[in-house]
Amino acid sequence: MGGALxxxxxxxxxxxxxxxxxxKALGEKIGARVLPTAKDVALEADFLFLGVKPAIIPSVLExxxxxxxxxxxxxxxxxxxxxxxxxxxxxxxxxxxxxxxxNTPASVGEGMILVSHNKHVTHGNILDFLxxxxxxxxxxxxxxxxxxxxxxxxxxxxxxVYMFIEALADGGVRCGLPRDKAMLYAEATVRGAATLALxxxxxxxxxxxxxxxxxxxxxxxxxxxxxxAFRGAVINAVSAAYEKTLKMGK
Numbered sequence: 001m002g003g004a005l006x007x008x009x010x011x012x013x014x015x016x017x018x019x020x021x022x023x024k025a026l027g028e029k030i031g032a033r034v035l036p037t038a039k040d041v042a043l044e045a046d047f048l049f050l051g052v053k054p055a056i057i058p059s060v061l062e063x064x065x066x067x068x069x070x071x072x073x074x075x076x077x078x079x080x081x082x083x084x085x086x087x088x089x090x091x092x093x094x095x096x097x098x099x100x101x102x103n104t105p106a107s108v109g110e111g112m113i114l115v116s117h118n119k120h121v122t123h124g125n126i127l128d129f130l131x132x133x134x135x136x137x138x139x140x141x142x143x144x145x146x147x148x149x150x151x152x153x154x155x156x157x158x159x160x161v162y163m164f165i166e167a168l169a170d171g172g173v174r175c176g177l178p179r180d181k182a183m184l185y186a187e188a189t190v191r192g193a194a195t196l197a198l199x200x201x202x203x204x205x206x207x208x209x210x211x212x213x214x215x216x217x218x219x220x221x222x223x224x225x226x227x228x229a230f231r232g233a234v235i236n237a238v239s240a241a242y243e244k245t246l247k248m249g250k
Contacts, residue, residue: 001078002051004107006030008136014041039067046128047074047098054079054248061090074098074125080151081249084118084144096120098129099144101151102136103158111137112154116144148249152242160237165190 003026006013013032017023027034035041042048042064052060057079068075074096077087084097091097098121101114113136117126133139142150165186172182197204212219225231 001102001104001106002049004104004111005049005051005078005102005133005136006032008106008109008111009132010135011132014045016041038064042067042073043071045073047076047132049076049078051078054082057082057087058090061087065091068095072096074121074129076100076129078102080155081148081245081247083249084116088118094120096122096125098125099147101147101155103155105158106136109135109137113137113139114147114150114154115139115141116147148245149242152238152245156238156241160234161190 006015006026007030013030015023015027015032015034016036016038017026023034026032035044038060048064048068050057050060057077068091072095075087075091076098077084078100080101082099084099087097087099088095096118098115098117100116102111103113105111106113113133115129130139165183168186168189169179169182172185173179177185193207197207200207208222212222
């Protein structure tokens with residue numbers, strides 16, 4: 001996810017990874033400058049993105065605390081389940097902190113980036129952050145108490161959508177379509193349906209009803225999905241992802 005945001009970010013991007021080959025390869029790919037340590041990045045950066053697993057956050061913050069006290073760059077965390085309060089405790093109460101939950105479509109400029117921040121983040125910080133993320137997709141500010149639930153939809157959701165695309169294509173293959181054609185039609189259909197929903201702001205149920213002619217083929221397929229508990233399975237997937245996030249934050 002860190003790589004996806006680095007690819008999409010505007011302005012100069014500085015990189016550090018403990019695995020030097022990883023940072024070098026990404027740096028060459030996106031034209032970023034690779035630095036030898038995380039502290040070196042913090043000394044130069046306006047925003048310090050922590051693209052590490054939640055369990056590693058405490059040790060990273062401990063390593064960076066002294067330099068962050070000195071430079072006061074804005075820390076941006078994307079670690080699932082790690083609260084702003086816990087980061088404040090590790091860095092000091094006056095640290096400007098932005099917590100984001102992005103998703104992988106950010107790498108192609110179609111991301112959904114959930115944003116919360118503490119009181120030490122200024123209006124100017126926010127404007128600069130939005131400028132840096134302008135090519136990553138849509139940023140939406142949300143109360144931190146809701147960010148885990150929202151991330152279960154937008155952060156985990158792409159994986160669920162990819163499964164649907166694959167299954168939709170598999171259905172086409174089962175009916176005789178060549179694999180490449182079935183995949184093209186499934187991908188384009190999901191893109192088009194999402195675009196229509198976004199642009200018209202109509203209730204998805206109403207959009208579904210508009211496709212279902214009485215006694216027609218679509219309502220027959222919808223019935224099959226209902227018999228397979230399709231909607232219940234999706235709801236359960238989001239709920240399971242949310243519950244896992246809560247456990248990770250403990």
